[in-house]
Amino acid sequence: MVNSTHISYFILGAYFETGGFKYLFFLIVMCLYVCIIGANVLLIVVICVNRSLHEPMYLFLCSLFVNELYGSTGLFPFLLLQILSDIHTVSAPLCFLQIVCIYSYASIQFCNLAVMSYDRYLAICFPLQYNTYMTSKKASFLIAVSWLYPFITIWIMVSLTLSLQLCGNTINEVYCDNFSIVKLACSDTTVNNVYGLIATFFLIMFPVSLTFISYMRILRVCFSGSKQTRQKAVSTCTPHLASLLNFSFGGFFQILQSRFDMSSVPNMLRILLSLYFLTCQPLFTPVLYGLKMSKIRSICKRVLCGEV
Template structure:
């Protein structure tokens, strides 16, 4: 399954990189999304498979913090990239005549860099503060290391890390959801007042983004339920599924959605790989 996800994401990244006609903001943002999902899968599966194959469920503390950093920077970047994509669709549908002047190459690069660098900086601070905690418990009831489990294992003051976690939630969850909601309110307003052709264009370009956003949001809700509430009454298999959904299903779901719904990508894939068949 991991090889399938990596292969699908890598294939679409390759197609977008080598096809000059796909070097547009929308496809650059999609490529960033695929690359981020590859990084998230890479942070989880090598360590998980090593533990399964060796039957060794121990992990060194530095590796635990490293995994925690990469997994949650993946989550933050994923939502910020989806936010940038919603802003791009807002400009394309609501301000089509101004799109090229407002979504310039420099702004495109800036938005991609912001979506990657901001979560990394926030997670560096979070991991650095977490590393100063004195841990009284060395058992994590998950198949990967996460900051909430590390904080629960601490017997020192956690007020600073809790405050920083709240700040990260606002920057990487609340603000992006506000921007996404505003973008789609404006898009819906244009669709309802526009022509049938405008509505069809909005549906064709926005449906993969909405599907990817909803799938990731469901995975995030599962992770919050798993981390914040007592799930002892839930079967262990279901708890594992809930904690892994946002890391496993999103990288598998996104390339399928974009590969099938964006006809331009699909046609280029066929021309690249099936022309000589």
């Protein structure tokens, strides 16, 4: 038995020999990363430089786009290096740093979406009192909590993993995963498993539940309101719900894959699904909001055409 601090590297066992296709895969992933960076940076700049967008709803969107950049940076440079490399290893400190980055990205995403659903609930159900309930100070506080709370929770989780004694260093993933490392432990992992379940509930299930409660109340108001109210609800809530469902699909599959035996699933399909919420969501979100929200769409057109 060796302590995890004595392990200098981990082996990523999910990679397979691609031969000459690795350069094609590298080019595809690189193009995807460039598109993600460009789309999210464009919308962040649009929101920051236009005073008409300095409203709580757009501040929450800006937080969402920043988180997409953060999560992408935690995966794509690492993934690009691994595609070109013949030896798929990662140093232990970098592995744990990637766990913190990816796990906190996913948790912040769910918290951001919950906060945004609450904001839409206030705007649609209490339109006259909205500016009183959702001030800039309150919006900033909610954004800060959405970032700090996941970071603290994830750091505790990783600290518990660092204290384990490990019997191996091979992870059957294409990136570092906390539970995959916990499964390598020779020592008792009861505390890790219990804390992992509690953290999953408060970082994922709780925000998702709050999101759906907010939308249930929005729907109730829409059915009893005017046609204008229903149109406003549909135009502002559709991107949020689509983003939540898309991200939840990828995130929950990864949780199931790490917790249960998925050997019956083809390896290539398992890899693609494990990467789905980390690769498609950062591009899906800015495209969805950029196309759906007319105010952002019109300003983006002006910026791209050189009018601003």
